[in-house]
Amino acid sequence: MPIRYDITHTTVYRYREPVGFGEHRVMFRPRDSHDLRVLATDLDVSPEAQVRMIQDPHSNSVALVQPRGAADTLKIVCSFTIEHAPRDHLQLPLSPSAEHFPFAYSVEDRFDLEQYLRPHHDDPKGLLTAWARQFIRTDGPTGTRDVLMQMNQHIRSTLAYLSRDEEGTQTPLQTLALQSGSCRDFALLMMEAARRLGVATRFVSGYLYDPSLDDEGAASGDTVTGAGATHAWLQAYLPGAGWVPFDPTNNLYGDHQLIRVGVARDPSHAAPISGSWFGPAGAYLGMTAEVRVRRRAGFG
Template identity: 45%
Template sequence: MRFLLRHTTTYNYANPVTLGRHRLMLRPRDSHEMKLHDATLMIDPLPSQIVWQYDVFGNSIALVDFDCQATTLTIESTLDVERFAFVDANALLSDHARHLPLAYSADEIRDLAGLQERHVVDPEHEVDLWAKTFLATAEGTTTTKETLSLIKEIAGSIKDNFAYIPRDIYGTQSPLETLHGGSGTCRDFAYFMMEAMRSVGLAARFVSGYIYDAAQDPGSNAVGVIGGGATHAWLQVYLPGAGWTHVDPTNALTSDIELIPVAIVREPHQASPIQGSIEAFPGDTLGMVVDISITNHA
């Protein structure tokens, strides 16, 4: 599928402010799963300098500097991307990884260790216990479990039993907050499921990007998805043989054709689309407006 994606962010200020350096994470990587046909970045006022670099994870980063004051700052990213569906993970999964518990190879574990270990303090092991209920039999004893079945069950349980509540405030809840409150955003659900996956010994990492909602196409009969029209977040789980596999717990998606990844990181705070600084007086900041559109132009 080929998509035209436009992401516009406008910041408004009551008085002219001095714009500091901004760090943009808006350009996806060209890869076997997604071809980047074109990427355009328009910024008003015009920057004095834009420097492109890769972060520690290989994500494309733009460092933007200004030498002016402004009452508005508009950043518009336009992407023309072609998304290719991943082969069914079940067809590629290594035999030793078809059931849990599984062990990564010596070569794999050297690179996966930081993504397999728990990242959030959980003194009462609440996330562990929640995740391991999916390993239990009807009699309450733990048993081996098909790896892909467990992943699908946990994603489905988050979608069915946790309330999706959009939140404009920047940041991500801790997995314990999501578990206790039974609600969250796509970022919260992704982080919570990452820790659940790590609890059962699987390596997981955070993905930020967009999700295509086919229901918004004229005349479409498709079922709508949660998170369309905004930035979206999900996770990847590493499965021996199948590699990094996309999982979206907000929509209980274990297929990936609708997902358009931009940034892949270890923790949510490392995947902010726009970060920056300004010199201003209290009260000068009037907020921002974000507009995101994704159209299928295959």
């Protein structure tokens, strides 16, 4: 049964004095599909701004926001109501040729998946490849889905989650060396590791539903890591099942709590918001962001 959520994403930039603003690229709107429908949407910007809606090369919905005047605060508030029909991806059958690792994509699929198959980060000493290969069984056939589930669980169990406000993403080798990272770092680590095993992956940014915000969730103690801000995970393309989500931050491998906004071959192409400002050096005071995802009573 579909579940309805109300989502509010608020981002505030503050400055010591009024500054001018360049165009801001905002990727907040959930990504419509057969399992997710956007029922209502609202975008409020202060100071007043011109807004243009476009689709990027991955068909993500992007708002181009151009504030009209100078101000000491830039506030962008996006509100949505969505209907989400989550799927149990563990029950989706794979094509017989892809049930066991290694497998090969068809020629047609490889043409379409090429940018998601090619690693984007260097591994000169083969450390990431060796890390990825530990999940392949040596005592018998290895299930393709099992490799990804074990990798997903291993990241959650062995690496420390650290929230980080700075822009950018650690390289996979940095995350392995530090044994810690943010949700974006964990997603990129698993993406690049899977690509080195021949599995097509892509980065996903979006929102995470936290059941603890609901009365029944608070009573059960059912909480997740990364709620209250934008979240990141990955999808792996498995023939027969399509794009299957994996969230190594929480060891989730379905989309019951994951709400897609944007997909990209690399995290740098799916930033929730980016833009520029013009003013005296040192005027920037900082940014705050808050995401609220609430399940509507009586739905789902």
